[in-house]
Amino acid sequence: MKNMDEVIREVLDAHGRLNSSPYSISDDANLYEHGLTSHASVNVMLALENSFGKEFPDSLLRKSTFQSVDAIREALVSMGISADEFVGGAK
Amino acid sequence: MTADDFRNQLLESGVLVDAGSPGLYHRSADYESVIRGLESYVRTGARDDNPQRLFFAPVINLETLIGSGYVGSFPNLIGTIDSFDGDMKKLGEFRGRFDAGGDWFELMSHTDVALCSAACHSIYPLYKGATLPSDGLYFDVQANCFRHEPSLDPARQQSFRMHEFVYLGNPEDALAFRDRWIVKGRQLLGDLGLDLDLVPANDPFFGRGAQMMAEGQLEKELKFEVTAPISSETPGSISSGNYHEDHFGVTFSMSTHDGRVAHSACFAFGLDRITLALHYAHGLKLEEWPNEVRERLALS
Numbered sequence: 001m002k003n004m005d006e007v008i009r010e011v012l013d014a015h016g017r018l019n020s021s022p023y024s025i026s027d028d029a030n031l032y033e034h035g036l037t038s039h040a041s042v043n044v045m046l047a048l049e050n051s052f053g054k055e056f057p058d059s060l061l062r063k064s065t066f067q068s069v070d071a072i073r074e075a076l077v078s079m080g081i082s083a084d085e086f087v088g089g090a091k
Numbered sequence: 092m093t094a095d096d097f098r099n100q101l102l103e104s105g106v107l108v109d110a111g112s113p114g115l116y117h118r119s120a121d122y123e124s125v126i127r128g129l130e131s132y133v134r135t136g137a138r139d140d141n142p143q144r145l146f147f148a149p150v151i152n153l154e155t156l157i158g159s160g161y162v163g164s165f166p167n168l169i170g171t172i173d174s175f176d177g178d179m180k181k182l183g184e185f186r187g188r189f190d191a192g193g194d195w196f197e198l199m200s201h202t203d204v205a206l207c208s209a210a211c212h213s214i215y216p217l218y219k220g221a222t223l224p225s226d227g228l229y230f231d232v233q234a235n236c237f238r239h240e241p242s243l244d245p246a247r248q249q250s251f252r253m254h255e256f257v258y259l260g261n262p263e264d265a266l267a268f269r270d271r272w273i274v275k276g277r278q279l280l281g282d283l284g285l286d287l288d289l290v291p292a293n294d295p296f297f298g299r300g301a302q303m304m305a306e307g308q309l310e311k312e313l314k315f316e317v318t319a320p321i322s323s324e325t326p327g328s329i330s331s332g333n334y335h336e337d338h339f340g341v342t343f344s345m346s347t348h349d350g351r352v353a354h355s356a357c358f359a360f361g362l363d364r365i366t367l368a369l370h371y372a373h374g375l376k377l378e379e380w381p382n383e384v385r386e387r388l389a390l391s
Contacts (some may be wrong), residue, residue, distance in 0.1 A: 017341065039309025039338060042300035061299055063306040077385070 004083045007051050008072050012036075015043040027069040027085050041066045048072070094244040094322040097371060099115035101245055104375045113241035114249040121295060121377050123184035125366045127280055128388030130254060131358050132283075134231060136275040137256050142229035147213045149206060158342050159212040164304065167297050168238045170206035173199035206237035208301040211252040211357045213224065215339040224346040227260020245367055246321035247346060252362040259339075261347050265354040266334050273332040277317050284321040284384050285368055292316040311336075319368045329364045332385075333357050 002010075005008070005027075012022035019035035034051055036044070044066055049055050055066070056075065065075045092100075101107040108117040112356065117128075128370040135307035154163060161169050168187050173196070175185060181198065189195040202380035207213065218228070233254045240247055258268035273289065279297045281287050308314050313334045333356060337382045339345070340353035376391055 031194075037336060037338075039305045041303055041307070045300060045303070056299075058299075061302050062302050063310070066303070 140229040142231040147234035176200035210234035230257040261356040265356040269356035
């Protein structure tokens with residue numbers, strides 16, 4: 001059983017190509033300043049959709065949605081996904 | 092003048108000949124002489140770099156197209172190539188279906204080749220896994236390119252020539268190369284009497300994620316376009332300078348001499364669009380173009 005934040009960090013680790021470990025940065029750290037590129041952010045978006053089995057609505061397909069762990073969590077919660085109860089993992 | 096009017100003038104004067112599909116043209120000898128003149132003229136901007144020159148075929152390896160990222164980002168623009176690869180039995184079925192006007196396309200097979208989307212894409216696979224020299228590598232490359240965007244606007248051709256200057260190596264040098272070329276390219280094009288502008292731009296990314304890619308490109312000022320009136324007063328892009336960051340360096344595992352991921356940058360001259368812009372600006376008869384333009388393009 002994993003919670004949402006663990007899955008977000010797993011996805012960032014697998015697809016974000018950050019220049020520091022996603023496990024060592026704070027929830028509000030700007031991911032673009034940690035090396036997240038636009039290309040990588042699209043891969044992160046797709047991997048999150050796979051992991052949570054839900055598509056981001058068009059209104060959330062913006063760079064700012066993926067700029068921090070906080071921002072990603074907020075977006076996922078706004079899509080009706082619970083931050084606590086989640087079984088699954090990064091794909 | 093509208094793009095429609097300009098297209099009609101180009102066809103009536105024989106500068107272009109309709110090749111049967113929207114955005115597909117045969118070209119006159121005069122038109123080609125401008126292309127050849129441009130090829131030599133724009134190279135004067137690369138003298139100090141002593142680039143390696145390569146001429147790519149219009150058909151490339153499918154893996155090269157995939158590695159470029161175009162399949163994911165612009166599936167609507169690419170061209171893959173099918174051919175018949177069946178046995179005698181399947182050939183009979185194929186002929187029967189073809190003769191009857193049926194759907195023979197579904198009996199074709201995918202090949203491992205594709206049409207070239209951009210000239211510089213063929214460079215990077217040549218250095219897959221390589222550690223690059225400390226000064227980086229400079230290229231001067233040309234290719235026939237294809238983009239699937241049928242249009243009656245002559246500025247938007249499906250098959251066109253691209254002449255690119257490319258740097259591959261250190262991150263700081265890649266950005267400096269791009270910025271140097273934006274200045275040089277604009278100067279070279281301005282000296283041909285074109286009414287230019289320089290604008291930050293984004294590629295026409297396709298599908299979900301397009302907005303994210305475009306925002307990223309604009310915010311980081313990765314792409315600039317030199318624009319001019321091409322087929323109407325509305326300016327269009329005739330050249331662009333692009334900083335790819337580590338996009339190709341990551342995809343093709345290329346490193347700098349000191350162990351960093353290699354970065355790349357390019358400046359691309361759209362030879363057909365520049366040629367059209369020159370016709371739009373100076374008229375359809377080359378002998379009536381300004382003398383200094385004729386001299387720079389070696390039009391005798």
